[in-house]
Amino acid sequence: MxxxxxxxxxxxxxxxxxxxxxxxxxxxxxxxxxxxxxxxxxxxxxxxxxxxxxxxxxxxxxxxxxxxxSQQKEPIDQPFFEKKLKLALNSRKSFFENQDTTAFRVFNGEGDGIGGLTIDYFDGFYVINWYSEGIYRFKDDILQALSVVTDFKGVYEKKRFAAQGSYIEDDDFLLGDKAPAPLIVKENGIKFAIYLNENAMVGVFLDQREVRKAIRDKYSKDKQVLNTFSYTGAFSVAAALGGAAKTTSVDVANRSKSKTIEHFRINGIDFEAQDIIVDDVFQYFKYAVRKNLQFDLVILDPPSYARSKKNTFRAEKDYSDLLEKAITITAKNGVIVASTNASSFGMDKFKGFIQKAFQQTGVKYEVLEEYRLPSDFKTIKEYKEGNYLKVVFLKKLS
Structure with a gap:
């Protein structure tokens, strides 16, 4: 007991x-x-x-x-975690069978019955994310359960429970064989370079898989594309593979340039034909206005909170202002991909931010389509905050 x-x-x-x-x-x-x-x-x-x-x-x-x-006599032990993991893996069977996608989420916290724990799959390697010291106390039971229900190549961990939820720098390798660096995975045929032991972020955000597919398949052909807060350029690669005339990737982090170049290279794209800019996005918007630049597709996916030398951004407070700037440099009949991963507000409030931005600029718009978390990021209706991703494709009409 x-x-x-x-x-x-x-x-x-x-x-x-x-x-x-x-x-x-x-x-x-x-x-x-x-x-x-x-x-x-x-x-x-x-x-x-x-x-x-x-x-x-x-x-x-x-x-x-x-x-x-909800069962009072059910023990929280290795068989408990084994049962939860087995159910989660079975529900992702179609992902394991898809040869064009070798990176996805296999366990999504409370959506799969264990809040504070997520596990991602990268071509045979598993990455466990521990979101509190509390769930980390069950590490041995969870690792044993994972060993029973999977035939993994190797296992890594990310400890995300330091002060303010930050990542604890450490050797993240746990079990099995070490992955190559980079490990090349596929997502709907797009290749990404993954570094499992580099830092908290391995190289691509898996929750945007369906959005990248839409950008590639429906929105990029012959378009001038601006990807802001571009990280490792995943959206830019999707746009280029979709036939974009040119992509421009902007991110304040110095390492974003080399990571973006790497992603272009492994997908057979001439990176020198693209613009990859290390700059504060807010400063770049000012530059784009001065130069009268216009883009047919603008991707706006900022972090929930971002801070640079000159600007601080909080999605709940500042998204409308950011979107206004994007509207200004979007061509008529162009498309804006408005995205946020902030869990502090829902889709209705997000649409309110969108409406406010267009009203402020005096521009009309049309909602083309919307995206939430993909099916491997399982959520439950009782915990709406868990379905944090909100993406709206917007057409600028006038």
Missing amino acids: QNSIRLKLKAANAKKWKNGYPLIKKEDVLNSHDLKREGTIFELVDEHQNFIGKGYYGIQNKGIGWILT
Whole structure:
């Protein structure tokens, strides 16, 4: 029998968790002070001491723990994790069978039943992301479970639970064989260079797979394309493979240029025919206005929070202003890919930011299509915050 702490919900809150909400915050319970060590198992009860769920104590962003099971007698142990992993892997069977895509998510936190844990697959190698010291306490059980249910080439980890949720620099290799650097993977036939042991970000954001496919297949032919906050140029590569006349990639990070060149090269694209610019995106917008530059396709996918020497960006506060700048340099009948991964607001609010930006510029627009997280990034309806990705394709009409 596992030792556990009883956490008592405040009276007004019980219904939400009885309906399957998985995250616990400090202000939701009466006795959070009883939790001393991350990884402690707790039983959540209502004001009448009725059992609601069992989970673990782990500090992650605004939360202090996740519900893992509604069965009071179910132990949180290696067989528990094995069962969860097996279900998740089976649900991704079609991805494993797709030879054109060899990189995807195989376990997506609370969507697959374990908040605070994600696992990504890169052509036989698995990367585990631990989002709190609490879930990290179960490392041995989870690794053993992964060893049982997969035939992995190698396993890496990313510890994302330092101060303010930052990545803990370390040797990320855990088990099996080490991956080549780079490891070349495919996504809908597009090649990406992945570095599993370099830092927290391995080289491509897997949640944008369907958006990149749309850019390549439907929006790039003969277009002048601007990719802002371009990171390693994944959107630019998709656009170039889709027949773009030219791509311009802009990112403030110095290493973005060499990474983008590498991605162009491995896809057989002449990088010298593209513009790859290391600059603050906000400064580049000013430059583009001065030079009267116009683009047929503008990709706007900033981080939720970004800070440079001259600018600080918070998606919830500043997205409309950023979009206004993008509208200014988008050609008539051009398309803007407005994207955010901010989990603090939903699609309706995001569309409000979009509407505000177009109203401020006096420009009319049409929504062409929308994207949320792809199916391998499984979510649950009880936890809407988990479906964080919001992408809207917008046509500038006037």
